[in-house]
Amino acid sequence: MTPEKLCELAKEPMTHSYSPYSGYKVGAALLCTDGTVYQGCNIENAGFTPTICAERTAIFKAIYDGHRDLEAIAVCGGKDGVITGLFPPCGVCRQVMREFCRDDFLVYLVTPEGYETRTLTQLLPDSFSSADMH
Ligand code: THU
Secondary structure: OOHHHHHHHHHHHHHHOEOOOOOEEEEEEEEEOOOOEEEEEOEOOOOOOOOEOHHHHHHHHHHHOOOOOEEEEEEEEEEOOOOOOOOOOOHHHHHHHHHHOOOOOEEEEEOOOOEEEEEHHHHOOOOOOHHHOO
16 A cells, blocks of 8 residues: 555545534545555534544544554545645544554645655654553
């Protein structure tokens, strides 16, 4: 699975987005080490707080299915589904990645031209994790 292909797979779930409040359609494609891909979209709620992001939808689908070895995620988003720039993971999604992913977990941020690459450590330095539960 190439990063380019994973970024393409992140765009399709934007069409599944339930986002009547913000109008932002977000898609994610999560690559497991065994090659399995889980896609996710954002799902909003009138109560706002219960809204779930595309990244967490994909990660929780994988965890539910017993996939714990996660390699990379591609993320894209934009108003009305139009990608005009990076759509970086929110802090809550970064913390969920921290729970299940290694420091070198790759995050591909889709741009109109292609993608930019970050590691989880770059996105969430000095993070709190299970290693700090002592
Ligand atoms: N959103 C995501 O899906 N992923 C992120 O990491 C950032 C935000 C969604 C949540 C909400 O439905 C919309 O984008 C606007 O915040």
